Amino acid sequence: MKNNRLDRLQPGDKGTIEKVYGEAVIKRRLLEMGLLPGAHIEIIKRAPLGDPIEVRIKGYNLSLRGCEASNIFVDVIS
Amino acid sequence: MQSAPGEEILGRNLRVVPKLKQTIALVGNPNSGKTTIYNNLTGAHQHIGNYPGVTVEKKYGFCRYEGEQYTVVDLPGTYSLFSNSADEEITNRYLSTETPDFVINIVDASNLERNLYLTFQMLELGIPLIVILNMNDVAIKSGIRIDTEKLSSILGTPVVQTVGHKKIGMDSVLEAISKYRNHSKPEKIKIHFENEVEGAIKRYSYISSICQQVVTKEEIKKKTLSDILDSILTHRIYGIPIFLGLMWLVFHLSFTLSETPMAWLDSGISWFGNRVAELMPNGLLQSLIVDGIIGGVGGILSFVPIIMLLFLSIAILEDSGYMSRAAFISDRFMSKIGLHGKSFIPLLLGFGCGVPAVLATRTLSSRRDRLATILIIPLMSCGARLPVYTLLIASFFPEARAGHILFSIYILGVLVAILMAKLFQKFLFSGDSSHFILELPSYKVPTLQGTLIQMWEKVRLYLKRAATVLLAASLIIWGLCNFPKTSNIPAGLNDEQIAGIQLENSFAGRIGHLLVKPLEPIGLGDWKVGVALFSGFTAKEVVVSTFGVLYSLGSKSTEESTPLRASLRHDSFYTPLRVLTLLVFVLLYLPCIALLVVIGKETGSIVWPLFAAGYLTAIAWVGSFIVYQGGLLLGFA
Numbered sequence: 001m002k003n004n005r006l007d008r009l010q011p012g013d014k015g016t017i018e019k020v021y022g023e024a025v026i027k028r029r030l031l032e033m034g035l036l037p038g039a040h041i042e043i044i045k046r047a048p049l050g051d052p053i054e055v056r057i058k059g060y061n062l063s064l065r066g067c068e069a070s071n072i073f074v075d076v077i078s
Numbered sequence: 079m080q081s082a083p084g085e086e087i088l089g090r091n092l093r094v095v096p097k098l099k100q101t102i103a104l105v106g107n108p109n110s111g112k113t114t115i116y117n118n119l120t121g122a123h124q125h126i127g128n129y130p131g132v133t134v135e136k137k138y139g140f141c142r143y144e145g146e147q148y149t150v151v152d153l154p155g156t157y158s159l160f161s162n163s164a165d166e167e168i169t170n171r172y173l174s175t176e177t178p179d180f181v182i183n184i185v186d187a188s189n190l191e192r193n194l195y196l197t198f199q200m201l202e203l204g205i206p207l208i209v210i211l212n213m214n215d216v217a218i219k220s221g222i223r224i225d226t227e228k229l230s231s232i233l234g235t236p237v238v239q240t241v242g243h244k245k246i247g248m249d250s251v252l253e254a255i256s257k258y259r260n261h262s263k264p265e266k267i268k269i270h271f272e273n274e275v276e277g278a279i280k281r282y283s284y285i286s287s288i289c290q291q292v293v294t295k296e297e298i299k300k301k302t303l304s305d306i307l308d309s310i311l312t313h314r315i316y317g318i319p320i321f322l323g324l325m326w327l328v329f330h331l332s333f334t335l336s337e338t339p340m341a342w343l344d345s346g347i348s349w350f351g352n353r354v355a356e357l358m359p360n361g362l363l364q365s366l367i368v369d370g371i372i373g374g375v376g377g378i379l380s381f382v383p384i385i386m387l388l389f390l391s392i393a394i395l396e397d398s399g400y401m402s403r404a405a406f407i408s409d410r411f412m413s414k415i416g417l418h419g420k421s422f423i424p425l426l427l428g429f430g431c432g433v434p435a436v437l438a439t440r441t442l443s444s445r446r447d448r449l450a451t452i453l454i455i456p457l458m459s460c461g462a463r464l465p466v467y468t469l470l471i472a473s474f475f476p477e478a479r480a481g482h483i484l485f486s487i488y489i490l491g492v493l494v495a496i497l498m499a500k501l502f503q504k505f506l507f508s509g510d511s512s513h514f515i516l517e518l519p520s521y522k523v524p525t526l527q528g529t530l531i532q533m534w535e536k537v538r539l540y541l542k543r544a545a546t547v548l549l550a551a552s553l554i555i556w557g558l559c560n561f562p563k564t565s566n567i568p569a570g571l572n573d574e575q576i577a578g579i580q581l582e583n584s585f586a587g588r589i590g591h592l593l594v595k596p597l598e599p600i601g602l603g604d605w606k607v608g609v610a611l612f613s614g615f616t617a618k619e620v621v622v623s624t625f626g627v628l629y630s631l632g633s634k635s636t637e638e639s640t641p642l643r644a645s646l647r648h649d650s651f652y653t654p655l656r657v658l659t660l661l662v663f664v665l666l667y668l669p670c671i672a673l674l675v676v677i678g679k680e681t682g683s684i685v686w687p688l689f690a691a692g693y694l695t696a697i698a699w700v701g702s703f704i705v706y707q708g709g710l711l712l713g714f715a
Contacts, residue, residue, distance in 0.1 A: 024273075024274075024275065026513060027275055028160065028274045028275050028278060029162060029513055029515055030515065031275060031278035031279060031282075032157055032158045032160070032195060032278050033157060033192065033515055033517075034191065034192045034195075034282070036278070036279060036282050037279075045312065045314070046314075047312065047317075047406050047407055047409065047410060048312065048313070048314050048315070048317040048318045048407055049318075049407070049409075049410035049411060050410060051409065051410045051413075052406060052409055052410075052419070052514050052516075054312070054406065054518060058189075058191045058192050059188070059189055059190070059191060059192075060188075060189045060192060060517060060519075061308075061517070061518040061519075062515065062516070062517055062518065063402075063406050063514065063515075063516050063517075063518055064513070064514055064515045064516070065409070065413075065513075065514040068513055068514065068515060
């Protein structure tokens with residue numbers, strides 16, 4: 001099981017969130033939207049221009065920028 | 079309240095005293111179908127008012143059930159009571175200051191966990207709730223089944239299932255509302271945490287366990303329609319061309335489909351103006367009504383179809399869920415110029431009218447992004463400038479070229495906007511950008527009622543501005559052009575020449591003469607142009623009516639109304655280069671006073687509207703200078 005930063009993952013990668021970093025405001029927002037440690041996450045795609053990325057979390061689709069995603073570390077299940 | 083026939087005889091004291099109206103607030107995540115439920119509950123009885131002391135508009139309506147009347151307030155969608163943007167702040171502030179009798183919490187059944195986060199927060203505060211599990215059809219298609227009775231007993235609130243856009247379940251909602259009148263206040267849920275981060279984690283762990291007890295999910299391997307659509311619409315290669323194509327389509331349809339209604343309105347209003355002129359004796363009053371009022375306001379109303387179609391197309395795209403994809407696709411580009419993916423919708427709205435566009439920036443969470451977007455909204459050439467362009471282009475350029483010139487004007491506005499955004503990013507704003515964290519909801523078929531109401535909300539603002547400001551402005555312009563009357567007229571002149579002198583000596587004429595010097599270097603050194611541009615401060619359309627007044631008063635022909643275009647063409651001042659310069663100036667210079675006021679209110683300071691007015695007029699002058707002097711250098715007359 002690899003431990004990877006969310007913004008470095010590729011479309012199709014799946015795993016569980018291991019840790020969420022970031023300063024209070026952004027961290028709170030990420031958590032509120034369901035990006036919690038232990039949650040199952042799947043990377044769907046990158047936007048045509050490369051950023052933001054689209055992920056599937058808690059049963060819905062969420063997009064976030066690479067710089068925001070860099071706060072999240074994921075245990076990837078191949 | 080009307081009394082029944084019998085009551086009249088028996089007297090007022092036998093009429094039932096109406097109970098006090100209860101206030102219900104609708105709270106829920108964005109994209110949960112909240113507004114559809116709101117429309118279902120309130121139907122045609124919707125109003126927009128003002129929160130006391132705040133500039134924010136309150137959206138409320140009335141709902142009747144079993145003899146009781148309820149006030150239903152629609153609040154902006156929010157993910158959490160810990161607000162992240164001006165929009166969400168409205169909801170939070172409302173809940174804490176206005177304390178509605180109870181809240182209807184609209185929850186997307188296909189997305190239960192995240193939606194319950196907000197529910198949980200409200201239960202922690204002890205807010206009386208009814209939970210509506212909306213979008214039940216989508217949930218069932220995804221294989222999700224929710225035990226509503228169990229959920230209801232765990233949360234301690236009534237739970238009703240609905241499919242909002244099919245109006246299924248609305249009766250149960252109304253029943254729950256009327257039963258709730260006598261409900262006791264729910265017990266507060268208490269969870270302990272040190273800070274909001276810990277709180278978020280704890281809430282979700284409770285919610286997880288609730289969902290495990292209440293939700294049964296079948297694994298459905300089939301891809302949803304939404305996923306299929308997204309594989310095309312946000313495709314790595316095709317996504318951008320499709321996006322640009324859709325935007326082009328929005329504008330193309332708005333302009334072409336509105337041609338016929340506009341022509342009707344145009345001729346209808348001229349006909350009306352002529353009939354009124356026939357009925358009235360010649361003189362000041364006739365001039366006031368026909369030229370001032372009907373000419374001023376009427377000519378502008380014929381442009382409403384374009385604006386309606388533009389706002390309707392945007393509403394359809396928004397309702398379908400595509401707009402969040404537009405933000406997703408455009409964010410990288412927007413960030414590079416100092417804006418945000420979410421800036422896209424407000425900027426698009428700006429092509430209709432700047433007022434709803436500025437209001438739409440409330441979804442941007444950082445002040446910096448919001449200000450940057452607001453400052454360049456005026457460069458998205460608004461619908462009000464269109465009559466001016468049309469008049470100038472049609473008067474001086476062949477029809478074959480007209481479309482290209484108009485298109486170039488719009489593109490120029492966008493290019494200047496990109497340039498200014500970049501400059502602002504570099505020199506003005508240094509703060510952090512908003513988060514981009516944005517939900518991409520499932521696509522849905524837009525409802526007719528929903529999109530029409532959304533369109534109307536924005537068109538209403540445009541019309542309100544037109545009705546009030548334009549009318550006042552038209553009258554003021556008419557007054558400035560007609561007074562003071564000079565008695566010092568040399569003998570031997572005909573009527574036309576006399577009228578011309580009167581005009582030049584009026585207040586309007588004097589203002590125009592003052593502006594000649596600053597306008598000279600950009601080729602617009604004519605007092606009439608000065609007056610017309612000056613009048614645009616009130617509202618851009620007024621430039622047309624001012625020209626109308628200037629030319630029809632300056633030449634008292636025996637015809638009922640000389641076509642304005644012909645009058646302009648005969649004015650020897652204008653050359654094609656000068657007209658182009660004028661077009662550029664009108665595109666860029668300061669926005670109308672209504673927009674400046676809204677900018678001031680939304681930014682909470684007088685600095686920004688003043689800055690906007692200043693920088694825009696400055697670049698208008700500079701831009702016109704480049705066009706005019708450059709044109710002269712290149713050999714154009």
